[in-house]
Amino acid sequence: MKNQKTLTEHLFDAALYLFLTCIFLVTFYPFWNILIISLNDATDSLRGNLYFWPREFTTASYITIFRNPEIWSALQVTALRTVIGTAMSIICISMLAYSLSKRYLLGWKYFSFFFVFTMYFGGGLIPTYMVIKALGLIDSFWVFIFPGLIGVFLMILVRTFIEQLPGEIEESAKIDGANDLQVFVRIVLPLCVPVLATIGLFLAIGHWNAWYDSYIYTYKPELKTLQAVLVKILNQFQTGAMMTDAQQLAQNAKRIPVSSESIRMAVTMVATLPIIMVYPFVQKYFVKGIMMGAIKS
């Protein structure tokens, strides 16, 4: 009896390990696959059948794309929007969170509703496009920053954090004659660093990953972000799969030889790498973030 029990438990354990190994492979292998294709010789990649290891190892694809002015400019725009956008969002979100953390604020109920409502209802694609156009943000760098300036969900995370701070510190500063602005800048902001780091990571990843705004609202090539360039490459590749050889040859003559899977994979890797680099921090903070969100929602 006892033996049988351990046997089933062993089988159970084996099944668990097998299942989780599958999960690991399914989530990890795709990244490995694009890595090895990007490190394979571009012409040789056309033969396909690259699954585990590069056949002709070379970093030529990376050199090609880093020499490409389009990619280079895209990298700069993306980095710039990530830094500026994240910084401005953190500032504006924490300001809003602080004022909404004060329940005695005149009309608190109405202001809270005013912001939370935007989480559940919006104008949608077309009116938003029209408004952004009317504001003169088409083909402007600020179209990457302003429309997404406030994340109401992230604001709620910060507000919850501020509400949990001990009130005595603020009170004593107020008795010393500090006004709300001074309390916010000198006392609350420094205490909020952990939660601001958390939302900063979310915001930065969001900016790095954003493609739609650049794809829709900008026409100038110097305002295309890395993800938008990658969309273009993907589209060319997808049409390429349906094109004749002659069309493909014509395509190859253009600046980025998109028919080469290695180049496409190298750009994909370059877009993925920063995410993998901040990943250790993300793992440290985002569990906390999602937990706080779970409590709140």
Added chain:
Amino acid sequence: MQTDLKLREGTDLNLPRRKVWPVFKQQKYLFLLMLPALIWAILFAYAPMAGLYMSFVNYQPTLGRFWYSLFHSEFVGLQWFRYFFNNGDFLIIMRNTLASTLITLLFSFPMPILIALAINEIKNVQFKKIVQTSSYLPYFISWVIAANIIVTLLSSDGAVNALLKFFHLTNESILFLQNGKYFWWIVALGNTWKDMGYSSIMYLAAISSINPELYEAAKVDGANRFKQIRYITFPHLKPTIVILLILAMGGILNAGFDQHFLLGNDLTKDYSDVLSTYSFRYGIQNGMFSYASAVGMFSSVVAFIIVVIVNQIAKKINGQSLF
């Protein structure tokens, strides 16, 4: 000082009108801090909502600036909505939207639960860490990168076809992305691949809040691990499961734009066109602004109603509101 405290305590009471101004002056810095967000909300959230008026007019962009043309275009009532419901597209778009979200739910809902249960049962910490680290990663990459990866894996000489050939499940390469009948399944599995690890965190958190003494007591009573899962872990997960399922139902019309736009192509259009991509195509690409706006408005209004209903249900079950 006395009045100061009183004003602070006088929260959201309906103050007599003459007292509003002094309180406002007292709180001027709080309002100053709120100002950028207020401007943001008006410009980028409420102005587009006002712009939904487009759906009720025959918007002519040639009349002049946006707001001017909007209010000087001919009012047509519900014409665009009627046009959407009556032309053949409505059924196809709704079918695609619902098929995509429901098939996604079929995979993406149970997977995180299974992952969380399995990870919880594993004793090897290192192995656990590796699996978790790897399974969260796809959540953080953009759909552009994910689509690039999926296109590569599913290409005729890609890894998926190689695997199928290896197990003799097919002799010739399957052109997954050029064939509409695979499209919903590709999107569903792509969604699941991207989100399952991340979603499992919710369940892991719920499991970690279970009192360990329950397991100790169960062991003393001779319950094996299956019984522990069956009678302790699972019942404790049930509230989380129910709430997340209800929440997921709230997103039933929200088939993401990115995956359908990026993975779809002309060959699979009949299957990949969902509400958001349809509205995008007619509005941004074909210039039928009012029609596209009406399609978008239909989808956001219905989605909003569903979310409100879902919230009511969740309130009843859980005793607390989601808002």
